[in-house]
Amino acid sequence: MMTTPSPKNxxxxxxxxxxxxxxxxxxxVDLAVPEGQLTxxxxxxxxxxxxxxxxxxxxxPASQGQVxxxxxxxxxxxxxxxxxxxxxxxxxxMGIFADLTVAENLLLAARQAKGLxxxxxxxxxxxxxxxxxxxxFWLYPAGKLSGGQKQMLAIARAMIEPRRLLLIDEPxxxxxxxxxxxxxxxxxxxxxxxxxxxxxxxxxxxMVARALGDQVAxxxxxxxxxxxxxxxxxxDEALQQRLLGLSLAAHQ
Numbered sequence: 001m002m003t004t005p006s007p008k009n010x011x012x013x014x015x016x017x018x019x020x021x022x023x024x025x026x027x028x029v030d031l032a033v034p035e036g037q038l039t040x041x042x043x044x045x046x047x048x049x050x051x052x053x054x055x056x057x058x059x060x061p062a063s064q065g066q067v068x069x070x071x072x073x074x075x076x077x078x079x080x081x082x083x084x085x086x087x088x089x090x091x092x093x094m095g096i097f098a099d100l101t102v103a104e105n106l107l108l109a110a111r112q113a114k115g116l117x118x119x120x121x122x123x124x125x126x127x128x129x130x131x132x133x134x135x136x137f138w139l140y141p142a143g144k145l146s147g148g149q150k151q152m153l154a155i156a157r158a159m160i161e162p163r164r165l166l167l168i169d170e171p172x173x174x175x176x177x178x179x180x181x182x183x184x185x186x187x188x189x190x191x192x193x194x195x196x197x198x199x200x201x202x203x204x205x206x207m208v209a210r211a212l213g214d215q216v217a218x219x220x221x222x223x224x225x226x227x228x229x230x231x232x233x234x235x236d237e238a239l240q241q242r243l244l245g246l247s248l249a250a251h252q
Contacts, residue, residue, distance in 0.1 A: 010035035010198045011056070011165060016065035016075075018048075018055045025051045027222035028065065033165070033215075038191045038199040040209045040230055042244065043219035049202045050092065052219070053167045056200075057089045058082045069165070088158035092169040092202075094150055098143025102134050102153055105142050109157040119160070127156045130186045148179030152186065159190070165198045166190075172205045184211045210234045218243045 011033040018026040026048050033039045041049050054060045056067055058079040067075040074082050083089075096105055103116055106124075113119050128135040131152040137145060142153055151171050158166055171187075172180045184207075191199055191212070203209050209216070213230030226233070226243050233239055 007034040007036055009033060010070055011200065012066075012068045013052070013056070014066045014068070016052075016055060016062050016067060018051055018060055019063045020051070020060055025060075025222055026055065026062075029055075029219075029222070029224055031217050031224055032227070033198060033200050035198050036196055037214040038187070038201060038212050039215040039217060040213035041200060041202045041217050041219065042204075042209060044245065047219040048222040049219055050169055051222075053089060053091075053169055053200070053202060056082075056167060057087065059089075086162065086164035088163045088166050090154045090158050090166070090168045090171065092173065094154040096142045096150055096153055096157070098141065100142055101139050102142055102145070103138050105153060106134075106157055106160050110160045112161065123160065123162075127159060130189055131156050146179075148175050148182065151175065151183065155186070155190075159197070163197060165200070167200050169202045170204060171201070172203060172208050180205065180208060184208055187212055 009032045011031075013029050013031040016026055016029040017024065029048070029052055031041075031052070041052065043049050051060060055062050058074070058077055058081075062075045065075070066073055069085060069087065074085065097108070100108070107113060107116055107119065110119055133145075133149045134153060134156055137149065142150065145153060155168065155171065172183055175183065187199070187201075188211070190197055201212065210230065216226075216228065216230040216233050217224045218226040218233075220243070226239070233243075
């Protein structure tokens with residue numbers, strides 16, 4: 001019987017420690033992110049999830065261990081150099097420029113474009129198909145968008161150029177249920193489309209986690225304490241209670 005080969009790991013962390021000032025935040029993180037899949041990074045508040053994303057991007061340097069991307073070490077590199085490899089980061093704060101229009105926010109992220117006419121029209125139409133509100137509000141100041149529209153702009157900005165890996169920190173936080181459903185649909189299209197974007201997603205909403213996750217890693221106290229298929233965690237309420245202190249069934 002033929003077996004389907006496992007996807008290679010596009011990103012891996014091995015024994016990663018991170019200090020922020022006097023605080024030791026990550027305590028030997030081991031994490032694998034398979035290429036072409038969406039990996040959920042779950043855990044209680046303060047477990048180290050955001051620090052893990054920021055360490056991958058070089059915003060907070062690893063004090064020990066290895067961060068490998070596509071077979072090459074990236075720990076110790078400057079953040080712009082890491083971004084040049086095809087890694088984009090959408091922080092929890094979204095980081096959009098409120099006084100600039102939707103168009104100008106996207107243009108700033110498109111390093112190859114000097115003006116709006118230089119944007120890849122085919123890619124832009126693809127983003128509009130994922131996030132229709134961006135086309136509708138193309139010339140609006142980004143600060144006047146709703147919370148969900150700002151989140152979609154932040155993700156679209158990270159994708160305005162081809163990216164191999166997308167790091168997204170809590171995209172559904174503070175959003176209404178209807179907007180969260182739209183976000184799930186957009187991210188579903190993103191992960192299964194022809195763009196072959198690998199995604200590492202930090203999330204507290206377990207409806208989102210179950211709907212989107214192929215793989216999952218659960219963090220606690222600066223370490224990964226569980227890793228495996230998202231489906232297995234979604235079906236095991238005892239494991240959910242042990243790792244997260246709650247049940248996915250309560251988050252329908």
